[in-house]
Amino acid sequence: MTAPTSAPRRIVVVGGVAGGMSAAARARRLDEQARIVVLEQSDYVSFASCGLPYHLSDEIERRDDLLLHTPATLGAALNLDVRTGHRVLSIDRDARALTVETAQGSYREPYDALVLAPGAVGVRPPIAGLDHPAVHTLRTIPDVDGLRAVVEGLLDRRDPADAPHAVVVGAGFIGLEAVEALAHRGLQVHLVELADHVLPPLDAELAPLLSDELAAHGVDLHLGVSAASVGTGDTGAAEVTLSDGVRLPADLVVVNVGVRPASQLAADAGLDLGPTGAIRVDGDQRTSDPHVWAVGDAVEVHHAVTGATGPVPLAGPANRQGRRAADSICGHRTTPQAPVLGTAIVRVFGLTAAITGANQATLRREGIPHEVVHVHTAHHAGYFPGAEQMHLVATFAPDGTLLGAQGVGRDGIDKRIDVLATSIRAGFTADDLAELELAYAPPYGSAKDAVNMLGFVAQNALDGTMPQWQAWDLDDALATTLVLDVRSEKEFAGGHVPGALNIPHTDLRGRLDEVRAAAAGRPVSVHCASGVRSYLATRILRGSGLDARNLSGGWLTLVAAQPSLGTS
Numbered sequence: 001m002t003a004p005t006s007a008p009r010r011i012v013v014v015g016g017v018a019g020g021m022s023a024a025a026r027a028r029r030l031d032e033q034a035r036i037v038v039l040e041q042s043d044y045v046s047f048a049s050c051g052l053p054y055h056l057s058d059e060i061e062r063r064d065d066l067l068l069h070t071p072a073t074l075g076a077a078l079n080l081d082v083r084t085g086h087r088v089l090s091i092d093r094d095a096r097a098l099t100v101e102t103a104q105g106s107y108r109e110p111y112d113a114l115v116l117a118p119g120a121v122g123v124r125p126p127i128a129g130l131d132h133p134a135v136h137t138l139r140t141i142p143d144v145d146g147l148r149a150v151v152e153g154l155l156d157r158r159d160p161a162d163a164p165h166a167v168v169v170g171a172g173f174i175g176l177e178a179v180e181a182l183a184h185r186g187l188q189v190h191l192v193e194l195a196d197h198v199l200p201p202l203d204a205e206l207a208p209l210l211s212d213e214l215a216a217h218g219v220d221l222h223l224g225v226s227a228a229s230v231g232t233g234d235t236g237a238a239e240v241t242l243s244d245g246v247r248l249p250a251d252l253v254v255v256n257v258g259v260r261p262a263s264q265l266a267a268d269a270g271l272d273l274g275p276t277g278a279i280r281v282d283g284d285q286r287t288s289d290p291h292v293w294a295v296g297d298a299v300e301v302h303h304a305v306t307g308a309t310g311p312v313p314l315a316g317p318a319n320r321q322g323r324r325a326a327d328s329i330c331g332h333r334t335t336p337q338a339p340v341l342g343t344a345i346v347r348v349f350g351l352t353a354a355i356t357g358a359n360q361a362t363l364r365r366e367g368i369p370h371e372v373v374h375v376h377t378a379h380h381a382g383y384f385p386g387a388e389q390m391h392l393v394a395t396f397a398p399d400g401t402l403l404g405a406q407g408v409g410r411d412g413i414d415k416r417i418d419v420l421a422t423s424i425r426a427g428f429t430a431d432d433l434a435e436l437e438l439a440y441a442p443p444y445g446s447a448k449d450a451v452n453m454l455g456f457v458a459q460n461a462l463d464g465t466m467p468q469w470q471a472w473d474l475d476d477a478l479a480t481t482l483v484l485d486v487r488s489e490k491e492f493a494g495g496h497v498p499g500a501l502n503i504p505h506t507d508l509r510g511r512l513d514e515v516r517a518a519a520a521g522r523p524v525s526v527h528c529a530s531g532v533r534s535y536l537a538t539r540i541l542r543g544s545g546l547d548a549r550n551l552s553g554g555w556l557t558l559v560a561a562q563p564s565l566g567t568s
Helices: 017-030 049-055 069-079 141-157 173-184 207-216 264-268 315-329 360-363 413-426 431-434 449-461 471-480 489-493 505-519 532-543 553-559 565-568
Strands: 011-015 033-040 065-067 080-086 087-092 096-103 106-108 113-117 119-124 167-170 186-193 220-221 227-232 238-241 248-249 252-255 260-261 291-296 346-348 353-359 371-378 388-397 402-409 484-485 522-527 548-551
Touching: 011 017, 011 522, 017 033, 017 069, 017 080, 017 113, 017 315, 033 413, 049 065, 049 141, 049 315, 065 069, 069 080, 087 264, 096 227, 106 489, 113 186, 113 315, 141 252, 167 248, 167 353, 173 186, 173 252, 173 346, 186 238, 207 346, 207 353, 207 484, 207 553, 248 548, 291 315, 346 413, 360 388, 360 402, 371 553, 388 413, 388 449, 413 431, 413 449, 431 449, 471 553, 522 532, 522 553, 532 548
Parallel strands: 011 033, 011 113, 033 080, 113 291, 167 186, 167 252, 186 220, 484 522, 522 548
Antiparallel strands: 087 096, 096 106, 119 260, 227 238, 238 248, 346 353, 353 402, 371 388, 388 402
16 A cells, blocks of 8 residues: 555545545645546535434524535635536446446546545344335435425424324434434424443443433333334324334334445445455555545544444544545645544433443453443532533543543533543543643632542542442442441432441441441442542541442442432
8 A cells, every 4th residue: 555656636536525525625725736526426515414403403494504515615615526416336446437327327537546435324224114104314414304394294284282203213323313303393202222221332320311311301212122113003104113012103203223334336346345344444544455545434443442443433533534535645744544532422402421432331342451430520610500410431441541431411521521532542541630730710610620530539449549349239249248328317218229337427437336347347338429428438447447449429320320229
């Protein structure tokens, strides 16, 4: 994979949107003389795909606001030859030419440098009746046009006492955005997810926060089941039958269960693909053919934490890849492709959920040793009005290196996840997080920011100052240790671990003999509401010669991981 000796004159980009248009625009800025052609099989070459759910909800009222550029504007601003409705059928690598199909027929298009940006296609799940007219997806401008037309038709005809029903299959990022949009428009929404919790990439102990928020807004959750079929029910209306036999009325069905790389064109041309079917590229986005580059959702990337390879269908990496490919093609200084973190964020009604790096499930699957810490802290100074609680989880390697982070809350999550994503990219450790100097004033944060707190807690856990136990260790803790609840008596009465001993942390020093007697030589598993008071209690116990450990995240994390405890 060696670079051409001079910048090519004919650059052809197959596919627009994020990766393709970034490549074309950057190439023009670097080379005013090149002939740059963009071939896009749809009618829309540059649109804000991430804004589609918000147009469905009517938050973005004007459809044209989603259209970032048209062939005419790109031609005027950048002298790009943009051709929509042009589908590339094949690549003749020896002749360096494409066979292109249009409504008027087919033709050959030569190239010196070719950029493939074919994107991804929706996974078609094994659901009988997916061709039913009630079934839609949400990936393109025509998709959202069709959905809006259906929704508006349903709302025009609805009985005021009976809202139209929508079934959303798939509780990933797009699925949750679709749920919020449809509920915002007044539909009764049923959400179906095969995994046991919504937003499967999210750690399991955070997901119940989203489930509660969805339920609070009238969304009917069906978790751990799949949609088996879509058909016409006895009333003549559509219905979705689930794998557990439940039948859901469905005036509208939205299916978004993931995507796969649209790499068939590359495969047919004999370009190397990875095991996931994504196009294999080098650090400059060049494929196994020195005259062909590839960018976007169809290419293989490396995960920064696990080293795993595969596609990551996110707009940010796609834009950067397009820029990098153009730099390489034009002989400009390139920034080699960095491994990705998969940083992503979603709004779920009043909550925000965000992730970066590797989640716990991935680390366990890959056999990567790690320590998990939880903090539940206000998004700004607690004494300043309007403080909202954030729920943050971070994972650290045994040497303290930050591996991943996630958060859910009503405010402040985006700010923290961006800091934590930057920290992972920089290779920061718990010590580095503890020492980060972040902006502080009462309306914006705390003197000890939540990011600092993650570092402090991880330091204590990793160096033995505060040995931890986790919510999923509850059965073992009950069987082999004394569970000590150091919350107040009122908090204890509102819900507690069966068999736990309750001693408020402020009383603990005077009741150590009671703890020793109850422990009977066993270790002590301590918890409070969030992990702060129990940290103090753990230090008291350990300073008194007892083997004690602190529950990471406290009762808040425990009841999220063990929901039945909330009713005990």
